[in-house]
Amino acid sequence: MTSIFLQLLVNGLVAGSIYALVAAGFSLIYSTNKFVHFAHGGVIVLSSYFLYWISTTLGLDFYISSFLTILFATFLGYSLNKVLYQKFRAKKASNSVLLVASVAILILLQSLSLLIFGADVKTIALPLSNHSMNIGGVFVTPVQVIIVIISLFLFFSLRLLMQKTKIGKAMRAVADNNEVAEILGISSERVYSTSFAIGSAIVGVAAILVSLEQNITPLMGTSLIIKGFTGSVIGGIGSVTGAIVGSLFLGLAENFGTWFVSAGFKDAIAFILLFIFLLIKPQGLFGNKNNQK
Amino acid sequence: MIDAYFIHLLILIGIYLILGISLQLSLGYGGLLNLGHIAFFGIGAYAFALLSLHGFPFALSILVASIISGLFGWLLSVPTKKLKGDYLALVTLGFSFVVYAVLLNWTSITGGAFGLANIPRPSFLSDNFLFLLFVYAIAVISYLFISRICGTRFGKLIEAIRDDELAAKSLGKNTLKIKSWGLVISAFFAGLAGSLFASYITFIDPSSFTLTTLIPILLIVIIGGLTSLPGTVLATIVVVLIPEPLRFLGFSSSVIGPLQQILYALLLVVIIYYKPRGFYGKIDLE
Numbered sequence: 001m002t003s004i005f006l007q008l009l010v011n012g013l014v015a016g017s018i019y020a021l022v023a024a025g026f027s028l029i030y031s032t033n034k035f036v037h038f039a040h041g042g043v044i045v046l047s048s049y050f051l052y053w054i055s056t057t058l059g060l061d062f063y064i065s066s067f068l069t070i071l072f073a074t075f076l077g078y079s080l081n082k083v084l085y086q087k088f089r090a091k092k093a094s095n096s097v098l099l100v101a102s103v104a105i106l107i108l109l110q111s112l113s114l115l116i117f118g119a120d121v122k123t124i125a126l127p128l129s130n131h132s133m134n135i136g137g138v139f140v141t142p143v144q145v146i147i148v149i150i151s152l153f154l155f156f157s158l159r160l161l162m163q164k165t166k167i168g169k170a171m172r173a174v175a176d177n178n179e180v181a182e183i184l185g186i187s188s189e190r191v192y193s194t195s196f197a198i199g200s201a202i203v204g205v206a207a208i209l210v211s212l213e214q215n216i217t218p219l220m221g222t223s224l225i226i227k228g229f230t231g232s233v234i235g236g237i238g239s240v241t242g243a244i245v246g247s248l249f250l251g252l253a254e255n256f257g258t259w260f261v262s263a264g265f266k267d268a269i270a271f272i273l274l275f276i277f278l279l280i281k282p283q284g285l286f287g288n289k290n291n292q293k
Numbered sequence: 294m295i296d297a298y299f300i301h302l303l304i305l306i307g308i309y310l311i312l313g314i315s316l317q318l319s320l321g322y323g324g325l326l327n328l329g330h331i332a333f334f335g336i337g338a339y340a341f342a343l344l345s346l347h348g349f350p351f352a353l354s355i356l357v358a359s360i361i362s363g364l365f366g367w368l369l370s371v372p373t374k375k376l377k378g379d380y381l382a383l384v385t386l387g388f389s390f391v392v393y394a395v396l397l398n399w400t401s402i403t404g405g406a407f408g409l410a411n412i413p414r415p416s417f418l419s420d421n422f423l424f425l426l427f428v429y430a431i432a433v434i435s436y437l438f439i440s441r442i443c444g445t446r447f448g449k450l451i452e453a454i455r456d457d458e459l460a461a462k463s464l465g466k467n468t469l470k471i472k473s474w475g476l477v478i479s480a481f482f483a484g485l486a487g488s489l490f491a492s493y494i495t496f497i498d499p500s501s502f503t504l505t506t507l508i509p510i511l512l513i514v515i516i517g518g519l520t521s522l523p524g525t526v527l528a529t530i531v532v533v534l535i536p537e538p539l540r541f542l543g544f545s546s547s548v549i550g551p552l553q554q555i556l557y558a559l560l561l562v563v564i565i566y567y568k569p570r571g572f573y574g575k576i577d578l579e
Contacts, residue, residue, distance in 0.1 A: 036379060088566065095379045096326050096578050097565050100511065103328070104558040107508050111554035119547065222504055226390055229383075264398035264405075271391040278384045279372045 003137035008255045014144045016251020017151035018213065020244040021206035022228025023235070024158060025199030027243035030232065031175040032188075032195040035098040039080055041225025042109025043200055047073040047207035048216045049113050052122045070204035077200020080105065081193055106221060114218040121215035143212045150209065154202060155244050161198075162240060171195055175238065223267070230274040236284030246285060300421045302533060304493055307428035308486050310529045311435045313513040314522055315482030321519035322443055323475040324455030324579060326378060329369060329385030330510060332392040333480040335502030337362040337487025339396060342409045342497055351415040355488045362484020363477045370473040378579060389504070396499040408498025412491050428489055435482050440522050442478070451475050452520070455576075508557045515564055518574025527572055535560070
């Protein structure tokens with residue numbers, strides 16, 4: 001019994017850490033831009049395939065490939081903002097229009113991956129041995145340990161970035177009130193770009209870890225962005241700290257849920273949680289009520 | 294051969310037309326950014342398939358499936374009554390994910406990823422041409438029904454609520470009830486389209502009811518222009534036919550699928566950027 005409990009706890013933490021990486025970037029972008037960037041899921045998919053392409057097809061060293069993947073994700077997210085969203089903003093498009101555009105881009109990026117790489121799942125050869133270790137009756141793989149450590153590390157660095165640095169303060173200012181921030185000489189367009197770059201870099205890290213932990217499929221973008229999105233809603237959309245806590249909560253809830261229902265219903269558990277939070281506590285656990293409409 | 298293919302396209306146009314005009318009611322007239330429409334389509338298709346697989350007569354299965362879908366519309370409208378704009382979009386999208394997850398995982402009922410096969414079609418409609426006539430009869434009735442109710446007091450009210458809910462409320466209108474009815478009727482017709490789809494294709498699986506399928510339907514409503522039903526008809530024809538030339542360029546079917554999605558997604562982005570009101574739209578997407 002205790003070992004099942006511990007195993008579910010570990011599985012939940014690993015799943016939650018992956019969601020947290022998706023949610024952190026997503027939430028960071030939401031906090032400044034104030035619209036739902038669903039295409040974030042598309043950035044994960046394309047970045048994962050990019051990693052597969054350079055590390056497996058071209059045979060580049062895994063660590064160099066990972067670094068290039070993060071650059072690729074950053075560039076992709078940054079360009080989406082520059083090429084697409086900025087144009088829409090210039091036309092004073094409503095949030096609903098931006099949301100529809102970003103859903104379309106998500107489908108576009110997924111279909112593009114499907115077109116280029118085909119529907120069969122891809123796996124990445126691991127640079128380290130990934131035999132699961134038995135620690136007190138609980139099975140953990142080295143990759144899973146790395147996933148949890150990296151998300152913890154990113155969690156604290158993001159907090160530091162948001163609280164202590166100049167750009168972090170500018171982001172919070174724009175998130176709070178972009179008009180006042182503009183008056184004080186903070187360019188909100190620059191802050192938007194920065195949050196897209198940082199958010200997408202984080203999701204590049206997520207893409208690498210997901211590729212190691214699971215298979216790469218074109219449709220994983222939708223499912224990951226929904227999980228990341230659910231995590232951010234639970235934590236309070238727009239709060240990066242909340243997004244990470246909410247994602248861990250989601251990962252744990254999903255895995256402990258399998259105690260009661262079959263594992264296939266994991267997704268349903270996540271969506272029902274999303275539903276409940278959107279309806280009953282839309283400001284989430286850490287969200288600011290003023291962010292809501 | 295060309296004939297059979299032509300009839301197939303016309304049937305698809307008929308089914309998408311019903312989907313398009315039903316979404317027009319909630320998204321265009323009601324101003325409710327409803328991204329869960331595809332879920333009602335799926336609920337209708339599965340309800341119809343299950344009923345007719347259990348031996349219920351064809352007409353009854355269609356009717357009951359549409360009503361079940363309408364009931365789900367009501368169910369969704371209860372908690373979402375007060376939501377607007379992107380928050381409503383997210384809850385309705387979440388709803389479609391719940392429905393998808395249930396369809397995929399409730400294996401004992403829905404057949405899971407394998408879906409439901411051999412859905413019966415009545416013998417008098419076994420010929421595709423007759424089925425085509427049947428779909429068009431239903432499409433015309435749906436069109437007339439929706440255009441009729443949009444011209445009545447109900448239609449004026451739901452548009453008034455879209456434009457200024459507070460003003461409508463202050464005139465003593467029960468705005469929540471009207472919005473709720475808008476969603477119910479919209480879901481009913483989406484379920485109807487789902488039933489027709491299931492009985493035409495005779496095989497359904499959850500993959501037909503995902504975010505990916507939502508894009509062409511959204512595209513139909515936006516290209517046609519919000520609140521324009523004639524525009525929706527024109528847009529349905531355009532949207533169903535646009536990817537068809539791909540088939541004649543010699544691509545394999547594994548390439549056509551994603552290419553079609555890319556085309557739809559690009560088109561949607563381009564349209565909402567350059568021509569957000571589509572052909573004949575009178576209002577903007579808020």
